[in-house]
Amino acid sequence: MSRENSGLPHQFGDGERDRRALLADLAARAETEAEEASRLRRSSLEALGSELERAARAIAQRLSAGACVYSFGDGESSIDATCAAALFSRSRGASLPARSLVADRAVITSAGDDADHELGFSRQLAACARAGDIAIGYSIGPEADNVVDAFEEAGKRGLLTVGFTGCAGGQMATRGVLDHCFAVPSRDLHRIQEAVMALSYDLWARVEQLPTPDGDRQALSQQQTAAEQGLLVTEEAR
Amino acid sequence: MSTDGLLATDDALSQDLRGPDAADLAAAALEMARRFASGATLWCAAPSWPWHAHHVAVELARPTENGKQALPVTTVPDGPFSEILRPLARAGDMLLVISGSDEPSLADIRQRAQAWGLLTVWIGAGPRPEPGSADYVLWTDGDETAASYGGRFALVVHLLSEFTLSCLEHPRLLAPEPAACTNEVCITCSDEGRLGEVVAIGADGRAEVRTPDGLEAVDTTLIEPARPGDLVLIHAGLALALVDRSPR
Numbered sequence: 274m275s276r277e278n279s280g281l282p283h284q285f286g287d288g289e290r291d292r293r294a295l296l297a298d299l300a301a302r303a304e305t306e307a308e309e310a311s312r313l314r315r316s317s318l319e320a321l322g323s324e325l326e327r328a329a330r331a332i333a334q335r336l337s338a339g340a341c342v343y344s345f346g347d348g349e350s351s352i353d354a355t356c357a358a359a360l361f362s363r364s365r366g367a368s369l370p371a372r373s374l375v376a377d378r379a380v381i382t383s384a385g386d387d388a389d390h391e392l393g394f395s396r397q398l399a400a401c402a403r404a405g406d407i408a409i410g411y412s413i414g415p416e417a418d419n420v421v422d423a424f425e426e427a428g429k430r431g432l433l434t435v436g437f438t439g440c441a442g443g444q445m446a447t448r449g450v451l452d453h454c455f456a457v458p459s460r461d462l463h464r465i466q467e468a469v470m471a472l473s474y475d476l477w478a479r480v481e482q483l484p485t486p487d488g489d490r491q492a493l494s495q496q497q498t499a500a501e502q503g504l505l506v507t508e509e510a511r
Numbered sequence: 512m513s514t515d516g517l518l519a520t521d522d523a524l525s526q527d528l529r530g531p532d533a534a535d536l537a538a539a540a541l542e543m544a545r546r547f548a549s550g551a552t553l554w555c556a557a558p559s560w561p562w563h564a565h566h567v568a569v570e571l572a573r574p575t576e577n578g579k580q581a582l583p584v585t586t587v588p589d590g591p592f593s594e595i596l597r598p599l600a601r602a603g604d605m606l607l608v609i610s611g612s613d614e615p616s617l618a619d620i621r622q623r624a625q626a627w628g629l630l631t632v633w634i635g636a637g638p639r640p641e642p643g644s645a646d647y648v649l650w651t652d653g654d655e656t657a658a659s660y661g662g663r664f665a666l667v668v669h670l671l672s673e674f675t676l677s678c679l680e681h682p683r684l685l686a687p688e689p690a691a692c693t694n695e696v697c698i699t700c701s702d703e704g705r706l707g708e709v710v711a712i713g714a715d716g717r718a719e720v721r722t723p724d725g726l727e728a729v730d731t732t733l734i735e736p737a738r739p740g741d742l743v744l745i746h747a748g749l750a751l752a753l754v755d756r757s758p759r
Contacts (some may be wrong), residue, residue, distance in 0.1 A: 292684050293539070299537035299674045307530060308675075310666050349569055352665075355562040360660055463669040470662030477660070 328453035329479035342371035346411030353411040377510035404431030424450035439465035531649035539647035542672030548685040555611035570672035602628030612640035626724025
């Protein structure tokens, strides 16, 4: 995946003065890039706030009905997929079924092996997902046909589809495969990914804050705990 | 050196928090580039959030365009880090850990890294570690969960890898620093104890000890019977103190 590295203007020599100049240059770049990261994160969260809330409600509703979360993405985006699965697997005071489709290395590498990588995620979804489940996909770079294909498969199977990407949304937005599309307006892959992580985390935090509906998971887990305690008491009494 | 640190807004809590110092980040990148240039490998460990270690690897080790070579970066597999790294890491290599300051599985490896001659870089958030816990500490204030999941660690990883790659474009600045001393007897060094890890015990309390300079024969009669894996403080061929027992 390509990324414009704003190279330094000239070749630095081997002297102490040049070493200091290089370090000062990098420190200044760090300040600028951190500020841009912060600005992009804030503006994305603000611009996409109401869409995040809608997606959070849809996710919360499905989680309460026992949905499983499937996350996926290629390369750097696989980092976001793993991160999302880790977050959603410990949502709402319970441990929930959330899986990253990049976790199974044997499956992923075998998909690459027989030139079926394009189909990797959609095949896994076809095998594992059920109607009512949730598909969360990440594609911060420009080319991600397999992610778009996976969303198409997910849509056909009645999954809720949530996508994170950069620029104007690319194919994810134009092919109409998403229920909720979050596109960070930038061309810098690093800044996009940082903002995508913030959006993703914010989405999870919103789901956490939503009240669980009747017959909700928390009450269920409390009942289970009570039942387990009851069981323990009975066992002790024996 | 500025003490303010980089802006790292925690949007979930609407608080402005400070990230690592820009000058520290730049210095860490230059030193990492220097080590890469002299053939070192970067080992990454993030026990609570393994994807951050994979992130560093994908930023630096992925096949790059423009004919650039991938850098030797490897994620340390989950498990007992010291046991896994002992046979793999060579003096001069680097260890990058991404964790909170209270991560118990990393306390041992950070100490041993010193005996093995590894450069240590620590990215983290939340309560700060003791000063001197790593050669470079790139710390972010505030909640470590928000930093880990909300993109702030990703920013530090991005900047560090971008800058390391930038420094590699200036090979003339990457020559290793001249050794502080080359004399057999050096007043500076002879005042200092160095950390070493016992490899094997011989007769009469003689032990083979691993240090950043290689294997050394050390007299361990001053300390209680040493075992392979023990960390000892050595000085002028003598083990003066047992710093840490072998975890084995």
